Amino acid sequence: MQRQLIEVIVGLFVIAGVVALLFLSLKVSNLNSAIVTDPYQVSARFDNIGSLKVRAPVSMAGVKIGRVKEIKLDSDSYQAQVVMEISGEYTKLPVDSSASINTQGLLGEQFVSLEPGGQQKFLINGDRLRLTQSAVVLENLIGQLLFSNSQGAKE
Amino acid sequence: MISLLRSTGALSLSVFAATGRACILLIQMLFTLPLAIRRYELLLEQLYRVGVLTLPIIIVAALFVGMVLALQGYNTLVDFGAESSLGLLVALSLTRELGPVLAGLLFAGRAGAALTAEIGLMKATEQLAGMEMMAVDPLWRVLLPRFLAGVISVPLLAVLFTAVGILGGYLLGVDVLGVDQGVFWSAMQQGVDFHQDVMNGLLKSLVFGVLISLIAVFMGYDASPTPAGVSTATTLTVVLSSLVVLAMDFSLTSMMFQ
Numbered sequence: 001m002q003r004q005l006i007e008v009i010v011g012l013f014v015i016a017g018v019v020a021l022l023f024l025s026l027k028v029s030n031l032n033s034a035i036v037t038d039p040y041q042v043s044a045r046f047d048n049i050g051s052l053k054v055r056a057p058v059s060m061a062g063v064k065i066g067r068v069k070e071i072k073l074d075s076d077s078y079q080a081q082v083v084m085e086i087s088g089e090y091t092k093l094p095v096d097s098s099a100s101i102n103t104q105g106l107l108g109e110q111f112v113s114l115e116p117g118g119q120q121k122f123l124i125n126g127d128r129l130r131l132t133q134s135a136v137v138l139e140n141l142i143g144q145l146l147f148s149n150s151q152g153a154k155e
Numbered sequence: 156m157i158s159l160l161r162s163t164g165a166l167s168l169s170v171f172a173a174t175g176r177a178c179i180l181l182i183q184m185l186f187t188l189p190l191a192i193r194r195y196e197l198l199l200e201q202l203y204r205v206g207v208l209t210l211p212i213i214i215v216a217a218l219f220v221g222m223v224l225a226l227q228g229y230n231t232l233v234d235f236g237a238e239s240s241l242g243l244l245v246a247l248s249l250t251r252e253l254g255p256v257l258a259g260l261l262f263a264g265r266a267g268a269a270l271t272a273e274i275g276l277m278k279a280t281e282q283l284a285g286m287e288m289m290a291v292d293p294l295w296r297v298l299l300p301r302f303l304a305g306v307i308s309v310p311l312l313a314v315l316f317t318a319v320g321i322l323g324g325y326l327l328g329v330d331v332l333g334v335d336q337g338v339f340w341s342a343m344q345q346g347v348d349f350h351q352d353v354m355n356g357l358l359k360s361l362v363f364g365v366l367i368s369l370i371a372v373f374m375g376y377d378a379s380p381t382p383a384g385v386s387t388a389t390t391l392t393v394v395l396s397s398l399v400v401l402a403m404d405f406s407l408t409s410m411m412f413q
Contacts, residue, residue, distance in 0.1 A: 003196060010202045013210065017311030019359070020318035027340065028246050029349040055348070106293060109345075 035051075038088030039066065040125040044099045044112075045079040052101055052110045058084045060114040065090045068112060084112060086123075093123045100129030110135060130145025177373040180294075184302055185370075187295035197300040205266045205301065206308030207292050210315070210368060212265055213258060217316040221323025222311035224248055229332050243346040245324035250352045251412070253316030259363035260275075262309050263396035267371035270301050271392040274375025275385035283376075298372050305368025306361070313360030355411045362403060367396040 049071065058066040066086035074081040075113030086093070103110050114129075123129075228244040247317065277283050283293045319342075328334045347353070355363065371392050378388035 003199075006199055006203045009207055010199050013202070013207045014311065020311075020314045021353075023318050024314065024321075024353045025349050028250070028318075028343055030344050031348040080408050126249065138277050 037105045039081055039085040040088060040091075040123075041046075041069065042086055042123055042127050042129060043081060043083045044129040044132050045074060045077060045081055046099075046101060046132050046134050047079055048134040048137065049080040049082060050103075050110055050137055052082070052135060053113070056109060056111050058086060058112045058114065060090070060116065061124065062092070065114070069128055082112065089123060095121045095123055095127060096131065097129060098133065099129045100133035101135035103136070159348070164207045173373075173377065176377060180298070180373050180376060181369055184294055184299045187292065187299055188297040190292075191299045194295075194300075197296070201300045201304035202307060205214035205270070205304040206311065209262055209265045209308065209312060212261055213312050213316050213400060214319050215317070216257065216261055217254075218323040218326075220253060220316075221245060221249065221325075222327040223321035224253075224320070225324035225328040225332065229328060229334070238334050239338045240342055240346075241328045241332075241334050242343035244326070246321050246332040246343045246347050247352060249317045249324075250347060250356045252356075252404065252408070254320065255313045255356050255360035255363060256331070256400060257318040258313035258360060259309060259339060259400040260397055262305070262312060262364075263367050263371070263400065264393055266305065266308070267367050267392050267396050268389050270371040271375040271378070271389045272369075272385060274298065274301070274376035275374060275380075275388050276325060276376060278376065279382070279385055281380075286401040290362065302372045304366045305335030305371065309367065310357055310360040313363075313402055314357065317356065351412075353406075359404065359407050361409075363400050366399050366403060370396045370399065 035110045052068065052071065054068055054071055056068045057064045058068060066084050068082060069085045070081075070083040072081050073079075082099075093114065094117040098115045098117065100113050100115070101110055102113045117131075184235075224245045225291060228241050229238055232238045232241060232244070274283075283297065286293045286296060303393065307369055325339060329336050374388040374392045374395075375385075378384045
């Protein structure tokens with residue numbers, strides 16, 4: 001009897017630990033949103049990706065449709081090569097869609113935003129997006145603003 | 156001058172010797188693993204005494220830590236209008252650092268000290284020697300179940316600490332301070348990465364579990380068999396395992412989160 005009770009209590013303890021881990025994985029962390037179902041890969045080259053990171057969201061019209069899988073420097077063009085994984089749910093993206101890097105809020109995380117094009121051909125696995133727009137680097141903007149202001153003051 | 160050098164040298168030598176004996180003890184214990192698995196009810200009993208009985212202090216402490224994090228975080232974040240990040244702040248601090256570290260410290264105080272005192276007293280009253288006389292190796296009969304129970308318990312306790320702490324932060328942040336419930340959870344899910352944060356926290360707590368349990372068991376087994384020896388060993392267990400947890404936490408953090 002005593003031993004059975006101990007076994008039951010220890011079992012409860014272990015199960016409580018596993019439930020807590022499940023809670024951490026499903027409710028607290030991004031485990032379930034990290035899985036992109038049945039993905040296909042699309043790449044794009046950017047002049048400057050700012051602070052875009054691997055696993056950043058890819059969205060179209062504000063809806064998340066995939067994730068950034070890999071970022072590397074293309075040594076021929078000296079551009080950043082960004083490989084994106086797009087969910088298999090969204091197969092009908094026009095081939096002339098354009099990609100730009102935007103920021104959530106003023107100083108938030110950066111993400112890739114896709115703008116649909118007009119063609120009737122759709123993107124397939126391994127395609128490359130031709131039209132890209134680099135990240136807006138806030139420091140450069142401020143620099144330009146200061147520069148134009150000082151020039152305006154001279155005139 | 157010479158005596159100062161000599162005492163420093165003697166101290167470092169004894170520290171090295173104790174570390175070596177602890178490693179030998181660990182290897183010897185692991186060799187008796189098959190025997191201990193056959194008598195798994197010994198492990199169950201220790202899991203109950205070491206793990207389950209530590210649960211109340213873990214849960215109460217986690218609740219308070221989560222609530223205090225939410226309160227302090229809210230007071231700071233609200234100045235920047237960033238109280239929507241409260242959930243993220245609470246969850247990241249708990250999964251990465253506070254969960255494993257505080258669970259380890261509480262475990263060292265609550266269970267590690269008890270393990271040392273128990274084993275030390277068994278040695279002082281010659282129960283361990285008596286077992287050896289009966290051809291029962293105290294390594295697998297006494298030491299290994301306690302060591303394994305600690306190694307299994309600490310990660311479970313750390314995960315529970317983290318989960319309860321986040322719930323405590325939620326309780327205070329959403330119900331008392333009025334942060335929006337949906338924002339609280341979604342900011343958390345955006346920022347907390349399963350592999351990077353949750354799994355690394357779990358790995359940390361596993362390392363802490365091995366270290367604390369080894370220190371506790373070794374200190375008891377290595378204690379000089381006198382009342383003063385047992386009391387010194389118990390103190391050393393708490394002091395050393397706390398220091399080791401904190402130092403190890405720093406080195407693990409600097410390796411994991413670059």
